[in-house]
Amino acid sequence: MRRAAKATFVALGAAAVVTGLVVGKGLRHGFSARDEPTAAEAWVARKLRILAIPALERGARNPVAVSAEVLTSARRHFADHCASCHANDGSGDTAIGKNLYPKAPDMRTAPTQHLSDGELFYIIRNGIRLSGMPAWGDGPAADDAESWGLVHFLRRLPYLSAAELAQMKQWNPVGRLEAQEDERIEKFLSGEGPADPSPSHHGQ
Ligand code: HEC
Numbered sequence: 001m002r003r004a005a006k007a008t009f010v011a012l013g014a015a016a017v018v019t020g021l022v023v024g025k026g027l028r029h030g031f032s033a034r035d036e037p038t039a040a041e042a043w044v045a046r047k048l049r050i051l052a053i054p055a056l057e058r059g060a061r062n063p064v065a066v067s068a069e070v071l072t073s074a075r076r077h078f079a080d081h082c083a084s085c086h087a088n089d090g091s092g093d094t095a096i097g098k099n100l101y102p103k104a105p106d107m108r109t110a111p112t113q114h115l116s117d118g119e120l121f122y123i124i125r126n127g128i129r130l131s132g133m134p135a136w137g138d139g140p141a142a143d144d145a146e147s148w149g150l151v152h153f154l155r156r157l158p159y160l161s162a163a164e165l166a167q168m169k170q171w172n173p174v175g176r177l178e179a180q181e182d183e184r185i186e187k188f189l190s191g192e193g194p195a196d197p198s199p200s201h202h203g204q
Pocket of ligand 1: 078081082083084085086096100101102103104105107111112113115120123124128131132133134136150154
């Protein structure tokens with residue numbers, strides 16, 4: 001059998017198994033997003049996901065050279081776009097990340113860190129179907145230096161310093177609003193700002 005046909009065959013078989021498991025479990029326990037996937041569900045879903053990534057893309061090498069600038073820019077991007085679900089440290093410990101089904105994983109640990117660069121890149125660009133993980137890439141993959149920068153950053157997740165994490169808080173969408181608000185209140189108190197510091201007069 002041709003390789004592609006074989007992969008499709010295996011994927012279809014596995015899909016049937018996972019559907020059986022999911023439906024069976026759903027009928028017994030309901031389809032709440034609060035449940036934990038069973039170990040079998042999680043294993044099959046992960047295998048299927050990896051099978052679904054074309055071999056060429058799985059083996060793709062990161063074309064972006066790692067540098068301090070690339071890492072800082074990716075860290076900023078992650079704080080702005082990814083941390084609402086994944087948390088600044090990649091633990092997934094956020095109100096949204098914990099309540100999705102499947103949950104946002106702890107990306108500092110082996111299952112994520114053992115994914116190849118190509119797999120991480122593919123996941124960032126294409127998202128993960130039937131999960132909360134959105135697709136981020138548009139335009140040709142070859143031009144997507146930003147997603148490749150994120151791949152470098154994901155490798156750094158287990159080693160982020162307290163200072164780097166503190167800086168990311170300022171870059172989180174909520175942190176940014178709070179920082180703007182603090183600045184406005186400070187200006188008001190020092191007599192330079194607009195007269196009323198109440199949040200309802202934001203003007204944006
Ligand atoms: C709306 C919530 C949400 C946002 C925003 C989000 N993700 Fe995810 N992400 C998830 C969930 C949920 C999963 C787990 C899906 C699964 O296990 O099938 C996931 C999985 C992943 C994975 C696969 C990890 C693994 O081990 O399987 C990577 C890599 C990833 N996300 C990177 C990112 C990056 C980079 C960004 C920002 C550009 C981002 N995500 C933004 C929810 C999100």
